[in-house]
Amino acid sequence: MIDFAALTLAPCIDIFARPIIVTPQASQPERAEGGVTIPAGQPYASRGVWASRPVDVPTEDGIMSSQVHSLGIQAADFTIPPAPGDLIEIPAHMSLPRIGMCEIEDGDDDGQGGTSLSLKVIGP
Secondary structure: OOOHHHHHHHHHHHHHOEEEEEEOOOOOOOEEEOOEEEOOOOOEEEEEEEEEEEEEEEEOOEEEEEEEEEEEEEHHHOOOOOOOOOEEEEOOEOOEOOOEEEEEEEEEEOOOOEEEEEEEEEEO
């Protein structure tokens, strides 16, 4: 049996990932325990592989061009995985430009230790 997470995903993440900051407002929400309010999870640093591709959407008036954004992450990097509603900030890194603040819209596990997060860019 081949351990794809260790043999392929981990080295690819090591090479291609860029720093990110996760604000876990959905995956670690504010909650009350014993009359005490526990604040939502604090922002933390991690890493992921950013991708953006063009998409053409047919409309009644013709074709509308847009972009689809995603972030590939390694599940082993997270104690509590990011969830839809969490925020991801993608800062500038080396020669790569700043993407800005994004919101996770969906997450899809690949069954091999990775997850693809669908993102919506919400601000600079």
